[in-house]
Amino acid sequence: MTDLDLIDRKIVAELMRDATLPIAQIADKAGLSQTPCWKRIQKLESSGVLTGRVALGDPTKLGFGLTVFVGIEAPDHGPGWREAFARATGSIPEIMEVHRMAGEIDYLLRVAVADMAAFDRLYKRLADAVPIKSVTSHFVLERMKFTTAYPVDTVSR
Template sequence: MPERRIDAIDRKILAELQRDGRITIQDLAGRVGLSSSPALRRIRMLEEAGILRGYVALVDQAKVGLPISVFASVKLERQREEELDRFAEAVARWPEVVECYLMTGRHDYLVRVVVPDLAAYERFLKDKLTRLDGVGSIESSFALGQVKYTNALPV
């Protein structure tokens, strides 16, 4: 499917949906200056183009018993495709990993892990991360506080 260009109205729709994914079509249409049918049609086109990938509920990490965020910088022994793929497939299966990025620089991956306490992170390291073939080194940094968090893109 060819890449769909987004215009100013699409950007307004995306901004509103990022603010409130449960907004009614009528309210959304009013905020972006359309009637309901064209607004719904644009949303469906954004979904079909893969620009809108889904809708989620944001859950407070601490209030569900996962107050600890750890950023683990991981260096692999080798950066061959099969090792990179093996690592990516493993972390995709681990529920404690909420974000993982392939990086440039000294480390190959930056992984964000959420856990209830330090003992749980130790278990994660011992039972999962250090047992993965090809992991050369792990450097953990614990978040002391969250200064900013958003999942809204500046469209």
């Protein structure tokens, strides 16, 4: 991120906030005309700074009323287990995120399911697919803050 100038940071911030904005509005907020703004967006995409543009859905309205953070302790740390775990978690669409961690747990998963029964089915599917030493589940009661936008500095330095 340090290689991005102020204009690039403004463009990235606007797109992370709302990727449906017309180029004209993004250009105006970045202080550019439309063509140079579009070229910068294309460069940001080709360089991997911008990795995609998506619509965000409301999990409850889509039938995913239960979010669970699942801590996994691996029985071993060899490449065979890691590959099997990656395949298993990759094959379960309700597992939204998988992070390899440092500390007390080896992996942290963010899971979105309809309800407790759906989570139990997911748990059994994962446990049947790969051996797991221990599982700790944390059930979300309320989502108090949510964003996908990183806090990009849009102030002149």
